[in-house]
Amino acid sequence: MKARVMIQTGDRRLEMAEREVPMVGPDEGLLRVEACGLCGSDVEQYKGHFTQKGIVRYPVIPGHEPIGIIHEIGAEASRTWGVKKGDRVALEPHLTCGSCPVCLGGRYHLCRSLLQVATPAYGFLSTEFGHGLWGGYGEFIHLHRRTIMHKLPDALPLSVATMYQAIAAGVCWSVHVPQSSFGDTVLILGCGQRGLGAVLACANAGVRNIIVTGLARDRYKLALARTLGAHHTIEVDREDTLTRVMEITGHKGVDVALDVSPGATAPINDAIKAVRVGGTVVLAGLKGGQSSVTIDSDYVVTREITLRGVYSQSYSAYEQALDLIARNVERVKPMHTHSFPLEQAALAIETLAGEREGEEAICVSINPGA
Ligand SMILES: [Zn+2]
Ligand SMILES: [Zn+2]
Structure with a gap:
């Protein structure tokens, strides 16, 4: 059996190809990919940023947010994963050992012990590594025995299911990590898919006051944030973020500030200055390497502000996100x-990246199973 796949062979270069699907061992499986969600990482990968940093090697089948049907499964894998042929599942991207200090400490997504490569994750492993079928931009993914997956609720529409990682990030970063709860005020800096996922999570956690920022050109995203539960929205290029936050909170500041804005570094200082004494700042937005940001550390010390970086989502955040979506x-x-067919993967990425005039994109998926 052969699988049609989209292989990235260079910066901004994707090529359709066919690859042999290897046999499935007793502790392995085969996923027939229905759809694969895209995020900012897909854009960076497409532009070659990850290869330039040495964390991804060409050729590679991208796609780290895949959803599909278990097409084949070994008996041992079926027992371990608790799924059978025909079940629909969503994959966690990271392949981890489960027994090193990092895994046992609960941060399994940061484990580098299993495969001894820079990025041991679906969508980032080269086709020259092992069997090569590691990415969601393809009809099949060959499932490694250490795969972590989540069974999807029956009858969940495919398009909404593809947002599982964005919403899991929202659950993890805006609620679990900062322990936001009933009565709190949370500031979410950035209104991309993860910012909107955070709004949904906070609204469901009973957060009293949800404030979201974005650019004036992203007004459609801010409008959507309101339908998901945001109480206030701020257009950062038309209004001063801190002035508005202090107005809204009666000069108390917010309990939690989450930065999910890509690229810009100003929101990091806005987050620090927006939180109350003893508040928590969660940093999730990657700044493309321009990460030497000047912060007022005395301000952080004397106000006992917690600064916390987050990079991925926990197992429980995924489970709660899927329930939240359902x-x-x-x-x-x-x-x-x-949604785009596999052949139009490049167009899908460029649409998400905002490179196509007039397209208002938030969550975009590639559907190899269409
Ligand atoms: Zn992603
Ligand atoms: Zn490990």
Whole structure:
């Protein structure tokens, strides 16, 4: 059997190809990819940023947010994963050993012990590594025995299901990590898919006041944030973020500030200055390497502010996100704006990246199974 795949062979270069699908061992499986969600990492990978940094090697089949049907499964894998042929699942990207200090300490997504490569994850392993079928931009993914997966609720529409990673990030970064709860005020800096996932998570956690920032050109995303539960929105290029936050909070500041803005470094200082004494700042937005940001450390010390970096999502965040999506299908539907066939993977990435005039993109997916 052969699989049609989209292989990245260079910066901004994707090529359709066919690859042999290897046999499935007793502790392995084969996923027939229905759809693969895209995020900012897909854009960076496409432009070659990850290869330039040495964390991804060409050729590679990208796609780290895949959803599909278990097409074949070994008996041992079926027992371990608790799924059978025909089940629909969503994959966690990271392949981890489960027994090193990092895994046992609970940060399994940061484990580098299993495969001894820079990025041991679906969508980032070269086709020259092992069997090569590691990416969601393809009809099949060959499932490694250490795969972590989540069974999807029956009847969840495919387009909303592809947002599982964005919403899991929202759950993890805006609620679990900073322990936001009933009555809190949370500031979310950035209104991309992860910012909107955070709004949905906070609203469901009973957060009293949800404030979201974005650019004026992203007004459609801020409008959607309101339908997902945001109480206040700030257009950062038209209004001063801190002035508005202090107005809204009666000069108390927010309990939690989450930065999910890509590239810009100003929101890091906005987050620090926006939180109350003893508040928590969660940093999630990657700044493309321009990470030497000047912060007022005395301000952080004397106000006992917690600074916390987050990089991925926990198992429980994924489970709660899938439940949240299943209970809010109609509300989250407008977040998914575009689907593309596998052949148009480049167009999909460029649409998400905002490179296509007039396209209002939020969540975009590639559907190899279409
Ligand atoms: Zn992603
Ligand atoms: Zn490990």
